Amino acid sequence: MTSWGRLGATPHNVVPLRDPVDTRFAISHQNHRGVARGMGRSYGDVCLNPGGTLWTTEKLNKFISFNTNNGRLRCEAGVLLRDIQRMVIPYGWALPVTPGTQVVSVGGAIANDVHGKNHHVHGSFGNHVKKICLVRTDGEVISCGPENEPDWFAATVGGMGLTGVITQAEIQLRRVASPWLDTETIAFANLSEFFQLADDSETHCEYTVSWIDCISGVGGRGLFMRGNHADGGGRKVPKSSKLTIPFVPPVSLVNKLSLRPFNMAYFHLNKWKAGKGSAYYESFFCPLDNLLEWNRMYGPKGFYQYQSVIPRRFAYDAIEEMLKEIARSGDGSFLAVLKTFGNRQSLGMMSFPMSGATLALDFPNHGNRTHKLFERLDAIVCEASGRIYPAKDARMPRDVFEAGFPRLNEFMKFRDPGISSGLSRRLMGS
Amino acid sequence: MDIKKKIVIVGATSAIAEHCARLWISPHPSHLILIGRDAARVNRVAADLKVRSPRSDIQVIETEFLSSEAIDTTVNSLFKSGVVDIALIAHGSLPDQVECQANLHLCQDALCINGVSPALYAEAFAKEMEKVNHGTIAIIGSVAGDRGRRSNYVYGAAKGLVNRYAQGLNHRFSGTNVKVVFIKPGPTDTPMTAHLKSTGAKLAPVETVARQIVDGIDSAKPVIYAPRKWWTIMMIIRHLPTFIFNKINI
Ligand SMILES: Cc1cc2nc3c(=O)[nH]c(=O)nc-3n(C[C@H](O)[C@H](O)[C@H](O)COP(=O)(O)OP(=O)(O)OC[C@H]3O[C@@H](n4cnc5c(N)ncnc54)[C@H](O)[C@@H]3O)c2cc1C
Numbered sequence: 001m002t003s004w005g006r007l008g009a010t011p012h013n014v015v016p017l018r019d020p021v022d023t024r025f026a027i028s029h030q031n032h033r034g035v036a037r038g039m040g041r042s043y044g045d046v047c048l049n050p051g052g053t054l055w056t057t058e059k060l061n062k063f064i065s066f067n068t069n070n071g072r073l074r075c076e077a078g079v080l081l082r083d084i085q086r087m088v089i090p091y092g093w094a095l096p097v098t099p100g101t102q103v104v105s106v107g108g109a110i111a112n113d114v115h116g117k118n119h120h121v122h123g124s125f126g127n128h129v130k131k132i133c134l135v136r137t138d139g140e141v142i143s144c145g146p147e148n149e150p151d152w153f154a155a156t157v158g159g160m161g162l163t164g165v166i167t168q169a170e171i172q173l174r175r176v177a178s179p180w181l182d183t184e185t186i187a188f189a190n191l192s193e194f195f196q197l198a199d200d201s202e203t204h205c206e207y208t209v210s211w212i213d214c215i216s217g218v219g220g221r222g223l224f225m226r227g228n229h230a231d232g233g234g235r236k237v238p239k240s241s242k243l244t245i246p247f248v249p250p251v252s253l254v255n256k257l258s259l260r261p262f263n264m265a266y267f268h269l270n271k272w273k274a275g276k277g278s279a280y281y282e283s284f285f286c287p288l289d290n291l292l293e294w295n296r297m298y299g300p301k302g303f304y305q306y307q308s309v310i311p312r313r314f315a316y317d318a319i320e321e322m323l324k325e326i327a328r329s330g331d332g333s334f335l336a337v338l339k340t341f342g343n344r345q346s347l348g349m350m351s352f353p354m355s356g357a358t359l360a361l362d363f364p365n366h367g368n369r370t371h372k373l374f375e376r377l378d379a380i381v382c383e384a385s386g387r388i389y390p391a392k393d394a395r396m397p398r399d400v401f402e403a404g405f406p407r408l409n410e411f412m413k414f415r416d417p418g419i420s421s422g423l424s425r426r427l428m429g430s
Numbered sequence: 431m432d433i434k435k436k437i438v439i440v441g442a443t444s445a446i447a448e449h450c451a452r453l454w455i456s457p458h459p460s461h462l463i464l465i466g467r468d469a470a471r472v473n474r475v476a477a478d479l480k481v482r483s484p485r486s487d488i489q490v491i492e493t494e495f496l497s498s499e500a501i502d503t504t505v506n507s508l509f510k511s512g513v514v515d516i517a518l519i520a521h522g523s524l525p526d527q528v529e530c531q532a533n534l535h536l537c538q539d540a541l542c543i544n545g546v547s548p549a550l551y552a553e554a555f556a557k558e559m560e561k562v563n564h565g566t567i568a569i570i571g572s573v574a575g576d577r578g579r580r581s582n583y584v585y586g587a588a589k590g591l592v593n594r595y596a597q598g599l600n601h602r603f604s605g606t607n608v609k610v611v612f613i614k615p616g617p618t619d620t621p622m623t624a625h626l627k628s629t630g631a632k633l634a635p636v637e638t639v640a641r642q643i644v645d646g647i648d649s650a651k652p653v654i655y656a657p658r659k660w661w662t663i664m665m666i667i668r669h670l671p672t673f674i675f676n677k678i679n680i
Pocket of ligand 1: 039041103109112115159165
């Protein structure tokens with residue numbers, strides 16, 4: 001089994017969970033410690049357990065109830081966000097938070113407390129979860145939510161699957177007037193322009209995100225994209241055409257030769273096209289979902305994503321520093337994303353989002369060279385009191401993790417002793 | 431008033447059947463009757479379908495699969511309130527061949543649940559549909575029924591029985607408005623084959639198989655291989671001369 005970063009396949013004992021009732025039995029009768037796995041859309045080892053057991057939740061894929069009047073949806077933990085969206089959109093409801101791919105499970109979205117392009121309005125996924133059913137390996141079943149057993153809830157939202165297996169969840173959806181978005185793309189020349197645009201946009205735009213050119217070294221130019229749900233619908237839903245990267249090329253296609261021209265062309269083409277437009281929610285939220293298995297593009301050695309968040313007051317300086325380091329290294333990728341998080345507090349003890357700015361980049365795996373660069377980036381993140389996103393991580397050192405997540409000790413009390421992952425052993429010692 | 435199609439699914443917790451149900455209800459609300467051995471499990475599927483299509487009527491029936499009386503009464507009762515448009519017979523279980531060889535009791539169970547029971551259901555539906563000269567009986571078999579192989583001939587024999595049964599029914603109803611469709615899925619990604627997946631077997635996505643089944647039933651094709659490539663593969667396997675066939679380990 002491997003995760004989205006394809007950094008290497010390791011053997012696992014895979015145990016599919018068949019239904020919420022069986023889950024109790026299935027996870028408590030194991031010799032090896034296990035961990036739940038949704039769609040494996042995490043980049044590193046948070047959803048892996050090399051040499052141990054993985055409880056896959058793909059078959060926990062049933063809806064339980066949906067109240068079209070108040071937007072309360074109950075479903076099992078393996079249901080995909082994509083399936084929820086497609087089912088509820090015709091009723092004028094939507095998930096308040098969707099990450100950059102919809103092909104993730106509800107359990108995975110809760111366990112990593114994922115964020116979307118609208119953090120400054122809606123916070124993260126956990127902010128909209130009203131209840132979860134958590135099954136522990138000792139057979140205990142805990143029903144918790146923001147009001148009921150709030151400690152268990154706070155440990156489990158963002159808890160990386162380490163507090164138990166989530167079998168069911170109740171989510172509060174939000175109303176949308178239309179699945180279409182009115183969008184606008186604006187080119188910016190440097191980071192100060194970016195922050196200016198972010199500040200201006202957050203007051204009147206629900207969605208904001210930027211692509212940033214991390215290669216050219218011209219100081220953080222990029223494209224700012226913002227949008228709001230349109231007022232009315234009625235437009236025809238576009239047919240999605242799916243393309244697959246059919247095999248793993250022997251070497252990474254993402255390299256110095258391809259990156260520079262790509263970033264240059266992407267910037268200029270889009271700058272030229274900049275302005276107002278309209279987009280269907282799926283292609284706006286998740287532009288890559290139609291390019292199946294694009295992670296193969298990085299070749300057999302796989303790739304890392306480095307995503308950090310820096311508190312607002314240090315964000316400008318730290319991100320400028322990081323971009324310089326990256327430009328100097330010549331690595332980096334097509335996908336450099338910069339966005340601001342708003343002030344809404346995350347519920348989870350270990351949730352990643354906090355008020356500030358977050359930078360996310362993919363890096364082809366060049367072994368030592370890549371790790372050296374990460375060390376320099378870590379230093380900048382720590383110095384600026386930031387943190388690294390465990391869902392995307394496969395290598396951060398323990399001290400960087402501990403510095404970034406001050407509630408770690410509190411969280412440890414809620415861990416399920418029958419659960420362990422690659423990440424938990426690497427960063428928490430067991 | 432829109433007229434809802436009345437669709438009966440025997441073995442509604444089977445993943446293939448469930449995905450067919452999702453396809454049937456998604457464009458047009460339907461009247462679904464889900465039949466299973468364990469009401470709790472069928473109710474879980476029913477709740478899911480109800481969320482996906484609130485305007486569909488979804489009914490659950492718990493019954494025995496191995497008793498001819500129970501089958502007779504269940505099917506009979508379904509027609510009391512009007513004709514059935516589609517009956518999908520989808521139940522079955524994948525037995526362990528080696529265990530069946532060692533334990534005659536398991537062997538009997540496997541033959542009954544995969545062979546005798548679907549045939550009895552088909553006969554029961556045939557009787558009712560013949561009276562009204564309307565309806566489609568669709569039965570899920572398997573490519574395993576096309577030729578006995580050492581790795582799964584108990585399952586294969588049971589599916590082969592149903593294959594002949596469907597062939598006969600098809601003959602019986604030719605020229606009438608009763609249609610018989612026999613479906614042969616290749617290895618599909620379902621809970622039944624989860625153990626194969628961990629050994630690296632290539633499994634077809636259940637959504638694809640369900641789509642082909644639903645389309646095939648629509649056009650009343652007598653035999654559907656899903657995915658289609660299994661038609662070619664099985665044609666070759668069926669025609670391999672015994673002296674070659676016996677040398678390969680499949
Ligand atoms: C293209 C792409 C874009 C992305 N964009 C974003 C983004 O914008 N924002 C963002 O926040 N993330 C983003 N991500 C990351 C992704 O949203 C998270 O990694 C998400 O958690 C993956 O969900 P999953 O179902 O694949 O879970 P997995 O990756 O399989 O598992 C993730 C964690 O959830 C736990 N888990 C899964 N199911 C359960 C369960 N039932 N009970 C308990 N624990 C469980 C696992 O143990 C693991 O710790 C992106 C990923 C990709 C590939």
